[in-house]
Amino acid sequence: MPTEIPDTPRTHRSLWMDVWLTFRQHTGALIGVGVFATIVLAVFLGPFVHGVDPQYLDLQARNQGVSFAHPLGTDNLGRDTLAQVFAGGRISLAVGFAAMFLSLVLGTAVGTLAGYFRRLDGPLMRFTDLFLALPLLPLLLVIIMLFRDTLRNAFGPETGIFFLIVFVIGITSWMQTARIVRGEVLAIKEREFITAARSIGTRERRIVSRHILPNALSPIMVSATLGIANAIITESALSFLGLGFPPDFPTWGRLLFDGANFITITPARVLWPGLAISLTVLSVNYIGDGLRDALDPRLRDT
Amino acid sequence: MIRFITRRLMFAVPTLIAISFAIFALLDLAPNDPTGQLPLTIPPEVRAQIRDSLGLDQPFHVRYAKWMEQFFVNEPLNLLEEAFDIEIGASSERPRIRSWATRSPVVDIIAERMPQTLWVVGMSYVFGILIAVPIGVISAYRQYSWFDQIGTFISMVGFSVPTFFTGLLAIILFSVMLQWLPSIYDTTHEVTDLSSFWVQVKQMLMPVMVLALYNAAQLSRFMRSAMLDNLNLDYVRTARSKGLRERAVLLIHVLRNSMIPVVTMIALGVPTIFSGAIITEQIFRVNGLGQLLIVAIQGADIPLVQTLTFLFAVLIVLFNLIADVLYGILDPRIRYD
Numbered sequence: 001m002p003t004e005i006p007d008t009p010r011t012h013r014s015l016w017m018d019v020w021l022t023f024r025q026h027t028g029a030l031i032g033v034g035v036f037a038t039i040v041l042a043v044f045l046g047p048f049v050h051g052v053d054p055q056y057l058d059l060q061a062r063n064q065g066v067s068f069a070h071p072l073g074t075d076n077l078g079r080d081t082l083a084q085v086f087a088g089g090r091i092s093l094a095v096g097f098a099a100m101f102l103s104l105v106l107g108t109a110v111g112t113l114a115g116y117f118r119r120l121d122g123p124l125m126r127f128t129d130l131f132l133a134l135p136l137l138p139l140l141l142v143i144i145m146l147f148r149d150t151l152r153n154a155f156g157p158e159t160g161i162f163f164l165i166v167f168v169i170g171i172t173s174w175m176q177t178a179r180i181v182r183g184e185v186l187a188i189k190e191r192e193f194i195t196a197a198r199s200i201g202t203r204e205r206r207i208v209s210r211h212i213l214p215n216a217l218s219p220i221m222v223s224a225t226l227g228i229a230n231a232i233i234t235e236s237a238l239s240f241l242g243l244g245f246p247p248d249f250p251t252w253g254r255l256l257f258d259g260a261n262f263i264t265i266t267p268a269r270v271l272w273p274g275l276a277i278s279l280t281v282l283s284v285n286y287i288g289d290g291l292r293d294a295l296d297p298r299l300r301d302t
Numbered sequence: 303m304i305r306f307i308t309r310r311l312m313f314a315v316p317t318l319i320a321i322s323f324a325i326f327a328l329l330d331l332a333p334n335d336p337t338g339q340l341p342l343t344i345p346p347e348v349r350a351q352i353r354d355s356l357g358l359d360q361p362f363h364v365r366y367a368k369w370m371e372q373f374f375v376n377e378p379l380n381l382l383e384e385a386f387d388i389e390i391g392a393s394s395e396r397p398r399i400r401s402w403a404t405r406s407p408v409v410d411i412i413a414e415r416m417p418q419t420l421w422v423v424g425m426s427y428v429f430g431i432l433i434a435v436p437i438g439v440i441s442a443y444r445q446y447s448w449f450d451q452i453g454t455f456i457s458m459v460g461f462s463v464p465t466f467f468t469g470l471l472a473i474i475l476f477s478v479m480l481q482w483l484p485s486i487y488d489t490t491h492e493v494t495d496l497s498s499f500w501v502q503v504k505q506m507l508m509p510v511m512v513l514a515l516y517n518a519a520q521l522s523r524f525m526r527s528a529m530l531d532n533l534n535l536d537y538v539r540t541a542r543s544k545g546l547r548e549r550a551v552l553l554i555h556v557l558r559n560s561m562i563p564v565v566t567m568i569a570l571g572v573p574t575i576f577s578g579a580i581i582t583e584q585i586f587r588v589n590g591l592g593q594l595l596i597v598a599i600q601g602a603d604i605p606l607v608q609t610l611t612f613l614f615a616v617l618i619v620l621f622n623l624i625a626d627v628l629y630g631i632l633d634p635r636i637r638y639d
Contacts, residue, residue: 137577
């Protein structure tokens, strides 16, 4: 006589459902998702609600405070601060995502190659160590100074500087991802399912793309979120030092830099872009924290 | 131990050479011409002569070798001479790295700016550690208490909010609204008596605290997790069961073991806060090394930028080495020689 199996409802739960269930318990991460989504939506949809041209100069209305026409006031040339914060946010977020993507691709490629092919491990990791020993902020400033004019001539003032900043942030922030991915790949490589895949004649490239990378996805995703925060901070720092985006193409960091000179007259010009940077980075860091907990199988019990 | 240190040194030297080459080659690509800032009336042959006098007519490898010689041989010799008031060889004929903008030796300019940076950066790091260690210890000991929750939140905010925003906020609050503290750092101010000392304290307060809070935010998280790693280990239970007072268990047994990774982290962080000082100096108008670098970059003063950037690289490699050696000394298990 077969033993009675208790009649529990067995709903199918995928890995991502599990991750979401754990992630939902992390209050900070949930608030982070909310705040980040609000900022992204506000920055992209805001101009439809508050349709003032950020570059429109209204010299009659300089350095104004809060009013119905200008909810966050105006700057010394009469430009609307709210519209500028929206416009700056679009660029800052675009730089953040693009630079994160570049550094993620580089870091994952270097990490996977180093972890999977033993011959490449030594040289690639020495190369990573070398990059980690570079003085990054000074070098970023130097590279931007050297190539700003060349790229501006090649792609125009806006696209040129965008490419340059995304490129320099990307190639100077991939090292942590590479190290983490390498460690993960080294561990996965020794598992049985890789041996099984190899035994049925799977080619190297397919082993990496079908079996190793999907399993190394969790650390890659965590470093992606942290990469966005890092890229936004770096871009703001460069712009704040006057070596980022030009003033007619402002980002949050550039708005801070320009506002710093008028801090006694219109402190709001510093307050809002700064708050935007801080909230974005804070929310992204909380999301990263929550993701790390949710993706760690040791913490995600049952 | 000696073998461990020499092995580390053998890694550090090639790294530094590779970095110096990378920096030199990168700056050599510069389209900037040192005569570009001069009046247009200067005839081309004079321009060529100026370029020759700066040594720009020579091929890349010759200039690189000469720069290496100046940086690694001549300048250290000069420093030795100044320090001990002696003369080594024909010191006046030794070529030095000179700034294009001021024509004075780069090392002299850097030495002039060094004290301001060291004071602000050094003090902020010391304060950062003094704030971070107790917070980390208490949050770990009372894990998930309200102190821990608030501490976690504040440190998350602390390292998410960039210093160029906290600095400006501090200026709005303490300089513009309350008018307690000056927003510009006056380097010419000399401390002679108590009141001038107080002025110095007031002008250092904001830059130091802004950097200190940023450093403390990161360190306190690290301190907390290092303490948590140790608190549940067997030796802690042994110490308690021996009847040691909780204070002694925590501060003598657990803290000392938890400090091992924290001390290395502190050593590793020193170069980072130097580059963080680039931003802080810009906010509070401290004319230190960071501000010097920004001015040199904007003025395309290549020798000064080269030397300063390489100095930052030397700092990173040096403190990595120090951190490695410290780790080896403090934790005998790590010494894999």
